[in-house]
Amino acid sequence: MGIYMERFGIISLLFVAAVMVNMANAALPDLEFSLHKNGPANIERANSGPTLLVIGGIQGDEPGGFTAASLLVTHYKITAGQVWIVPNLNFESIIKRSRGVYGDMNRKFSKLKQTDPEFETVQKIKQIITSPDVDIILNLHDGSGFYNEQYIDALHNPRRWGQSLIIDQAKIEMPGIGISGIENTEAGSVQFNHLEQLGRQVVADVNAAIPQTLHQYRLKNTHTALGNKEMEKTLTYFAINHAKPAFGVEASKHFLTHKRAYYHLLVLEGFMNNIGIKFERKFNLAEADIKKAMYDKLQLAFYNKKIVLDVANARKRLNYVPLKKNADIAYISGNPLVAVVSKNNRFNVRYGNRNLTSLKPSYFEYDDSLEDIKISVDGNIKSISLGSTVDVQQDFNVHSIAGYRVNVIGFTRKGVRDESNQTIKLKNIRSRFSVDKQSKIFRVEIYQGKRYCGMILVRFNALKQTTLIDNESHSIA
Numbered sequence: 395m396g397i398y399m400e401r402f403g404i405i406s407l408l409f410v411a412a413v414m415v416n417m418a419n420a421a422l423p424d425l426e427f428s429l430h431k432n433g434p435a436n437i438e439r440a441n442s443g444p445t446l447l448v449i450g451g452i453q454g455d456e457p458g459g460f461t462a463a464s465l466l467v468t469h470y471k472i473t474a475g476q477v478w479i480v481p482n483l484n485f486e487s488i489i490k491r492s493r494g495v496y497g498d499m500n501r502k503f504s505k506l507k508q509t510d511p512e513f514e515t516v517q518k519i520k521q522i523i524t525s526p527d528v529d530i531i532l533n534l535h536d537g538s539g540f541y542n543e544q545y546i547d548a549l550h551n552p553r554r555w556g557q558s559l560i561i562d563q564a565k566i567e568m569p570g571i572g573i574s575g576i577e578n579t580e581a582g583s584v585q586f587n588h589l590e591q592l593g594r595q596v597v598a599d600v601n602a603a604i605p606q607t608l609h610q611y612r613l614k615n616t617h618t619a620l621g622n623k624e625m626e627k628t629l630t631y632f633a634i635n636h637a638k639p640a641f642g643v644e645a646s647k648h649f650l651t652h653k654r655a656y657y658h659l660l661v662l663e664g665f666m667n668n669i670g671i672k673f674e675r676k677f678n679l680a681e682a683d684i685k686k687a688m689y690d691k692l693q694l695a696f697y698n699k700k701i702v703l704d705v706a707n708a709r710k711r712l713n714y715v716p717l718k719k720n721a722d723i724a725y726i727s728g729n730p731l732v733a734v735v736s737k738n739n740r741f742n743v744r745y746g747n748r749n750l751t752s753l754k755p756s757y758f759e760y761d762d763s764l765e766d767i768k769i770s771v772d773g774n775i776k777s778i779s780l781g782s783t784v785d786v787q788q789d790f791n792v793h794s795i796a797g798y799r800v801n802v803i804g805f806t807r808k809g810v811r812d813e814s815n816q817t818i819k820l821k822n823i824r825s826r827f828s829v830d831k832q833s834k835i836f837r838v839e840i841y842q843g844k845r846y847c848g849m850i851l852v853r854f855n856a857l858k859q860t861t862l863i864d865n866e867s868h869s870i871a
Contacts, residue, residue, distance in 0.1 A: 425450075425485035427515065428730050429522060433476035443475030443670050444529040445587060448662065450480065452500045452629060458654020459534030459747055461688060462662065464731045464746075468691045478528065481730045483519060484512075489733055501624065502535075503632035523600030523633050523640075529585050532640045532665060533629050536654055537644035541612050549648070550608060557611050559597055559661065562618040562631050564846045565591040568638060576639065586639040586669060587867035590615065593641060596664040603660060609646075611661065627652025634717065637815025639663075645690045652685035659684070669850060692750070693730040694743060697721075699781030700760060700848045705732075705743050707830050708751035714803070715741075716754040716839060716846045761845035768793040769850075770817075780840070780848030790852055792838060798847065802828050803837040813828040820854045 434442060450463030458503035463481035470477070487495045496511045500852055503520070523531060537555025545551040545739055559596055586592055593613045601610040617632075618625040624773065632638035643661050645654035659679060666673055677683040697718055719722060725734055731746040734753075739754035741753040750795040766779045770791040778784055792800045794814035802813045804827025810816065825833035834854045 395425045398588060408787065408815055412568045425482075425489060425733060427480050427483045427485055427718075430465065430479045430481070430730065432470060432475065432479065433472040433513070434474065445478060445527050445672055447528045447531045447843070448534065449483055449519070449531065449629070450478070450534045451482045451484050451488050453493050453498065453535065454484050454489070454495070454747065455491055455493045455645075456534075456536035457488075457651045458647075458649070458658055459643070460492065460537040460731060461651055462489060462645075462655040462658035463534055464729055465659065465684070466662065469676040470729065471674040471676075473674060473702060474674045475666070476527075477666070477671060477673075480519065480522070483515070484725060485733070488731070488746055489744050490737065491748075497587055500629055501627040501757045503629050504627045519629070519631065523629070524636050528638060530665070530669060531630070531633050531641070532662065533640065533642050534658055535642055535644045538647055538853060540608060540646055540648070541614050541644070543612065551744065554616075554834070556643045556648060557609060557657065558614040558642075559593050559611055560614050560616060560642030560644065561593050562588040562616055562628075562634050562640070564588075564615065565636060566637060583635045584639065586642060589639060589731060589856060592639075592668060594829070596661065596668055599667065600660050600664045604657075609657075611657075633691045634841075652683050652688060656681050656684050666687070692732065692745065693783075694732060694734070695718055695729050695781060696723065696725045697760065700846070702781045702783070702849065702851060703743075704829055704835055704851060704853075705749075705750045706784065707832065709828065712751045713752065713754045714752045714756045714827060716758050716849075717753075717759050719757040758841075758846040759844065761842045761847045762848045763814070763842065764795070764798065766810040766852070767795065767840065778850055780850060783835075783851040783853055784851050786820075786854050789817050791815065791817045795840075801839045801841060803839065 406607030417541065420797060432782045445712065448463055451460035460481050463479050466477060466479045466732045467481055484494065484499045485622040487493065487499070499512055499516065501513060502516050503508065506516055522528070535555070537558065539549045539551070541552070542550045542554050543552060560838050566584050566589065567685065595683050604610045616622050616625045616784060616824045618631050630640040630642050634734055643658060645657040647654075649657070656679070663673070663679070677687045689706040692704070693702060694700045699715070701715065703712070723734065729745065734741050735744060743750045763781065766777050769776055769778050770786065771786055772783055772788045772795070776784070784790065792802075792814045794812070799812045800814040802816070802818060802823065803823035804823040804825075805813055805816070805818055807813070807816060827836065829851065836852050837849050840850045840851055
């Protein structure tokens, strides 16, 4: 499998975010969206099957959609066909928990002034939509209530959007010509142009897995070309007018985020099964498993793993984090919805529209002379790379290194400044200095004089868990 991340026009082999924050500037970094390409590598497109483009987060207050899209990046392996994923299209609005900081982005695809703050973002996603490689598009939303063709009550009626699959029209009539008469310059014929036919098949397949009748999906045709002025401005209608089959997918806002993501994934898999995309999934498609999966790839690393933090269940505040002196802050994360934003001399770690923790920095010159340390874990001597996480059942002891000092955050022993060669149990470390709320994960930092070299995390009494990329070493690759 190949998973690629494209950001700032660069393709990387890691599906991680890399952002620079100038500490003297405003509260938010330049939060551009990322494009992730998931599918078999080195296969000719003609033999690889269709390419599905999935977009989440066009409206920042709809976490079901962008959470499901991020799970496609982190927990799916596409074995036939290709899935391109933009999980964080309107990233600033996601971070600020706003439908649209600069207005509704999903109403900016017909006409947009170059002075609009989101002009460049809209242009970039248009280029991706109209790429000759893209065959079909799904735009993920969370909608109010439950769509129903008939009025049942205030929550279930034709004016609601939740639990619906949206099409602008029944069919794309002519390859190369949008229904507004806009000529499409992209080569190739339109696959999947019978929108209603495909949509009804997917809805039928999805509903077979939903026993609650009122929670089942329904196909909603907005008949956009017949004068629906609002829908004329949307991403899907732009796609239709460029001969690109496109659907809106709505999960009900009536549900919690993990349940919305569950319904989105049901629909996504329904489409993949119907159009010939094959995949493997790293969790059971059940609400409880999705809720767990949402938080199992949330390590965060700064400055080439000089600092590694497990922020999935981090304390509300982490103090004295050794950031690099006189430098922008650079980080990577295993989840495309994670961002670090500065606020009031601290750095908030955001996961979508949730705040995971707040970092209070201490600033140091950095030293690159050390790559690993020796540590006794439950009596076994190991060589551990800086940036790794080590599981401990009983105790650990970091071996001394000439010219270096060990600082176990939360551990003190009278008369001891260098905390190497100390056998340390969980009871010896003050719990309030832990990284996590359960007081099981602690920082072990290494210094050369006043210069910071790096850290490892020790995790007490923990079963081995999946971390960012490397399941064996528990480290960020």
